[in-house]
Amino acid sequence: MKTEAELIDRILKGEWRHYAILVDKYEARVFNYVNYLMGNREDAEEIVQDTFVKAYRFLKEFRGDASFSTWLIRIAHNTCLTFFRKKKPEKVSLDQVDNRGTDDPDPSDNLDADNRQYVLKLALAKLKTDERSVVTLFYYQQLSLKEICDITNFSLSNVKILLHRSRKKLLEILKEMGVKQSTL
Incomplete structure (x- = not known):
C-alpha cells in the first residue's frame, strides 16, 4: 500500500x-x-x-x-x-418536533441509539452553521482543536469559545425538546 x-x-x-x-x-x-x-x-x-x-x-x-x-x-x-x-438551509422549528407523526421517536422516552441520533440531528439543525460545524468536527469527526482551527480558519480561543457556547446552546435546545440530559 x-x-x-x-x-x-x-x-x-x-x-x-x-x-x-x-x-x-x-x-x-x-x-x-x-x-x-x-x-x-x-x-x-x-x-x-x-x-x-x-x-x-x-x-x-x-x-x-x-x-x-x-x-x-x-x-x-x-x-x-x-x-x-x-x-x-431549511430550519427545523420546534413546532415541527411537536407535530411529529406517531412513527417518529418521542424525545422524552428513553432514547435508543437510532432515536438519539434522530433527536441530536434535529437539535443540531437549530444551531448556526459555525456552531454546528465546530460541534460536528469535534464530536463526530473527533478532530483536535488545532485541526478544527485549520479547517475553519478560527483562532484556538475562538474555537474553544464557540464549542463551549454551542454545547450550552445544544443542551438548551434539547431541554426545550423535552430531552433529559440523563437520556443522552
Missing part, C-alpha cells in the same frame, strides 16, 4: 486513477461531516462530490502543512459555507 504522499505524487504525475484510492479512503468521513452539517442527504451527496472534484483540481496546491484529511475536510467545510450563502 502506498502512502498518501506517494499517491499524491503519482496523481500529480498524471496517474489520476490513484485518486480513487484517496476517495475510497475518505469518502465516508467527508460525507458524515457534510451530512451532519447540512442535515440533508441529497445536498450532502452533492457537496461531497463537489469537494472531491475541487480537491482533485487543487491537489497541486496541497502543501502537506496539515494532514490530507484535514485539508479535505476544510474544502468540504468551505463548500458547505458557499452552499449556505447561495441557498438558505
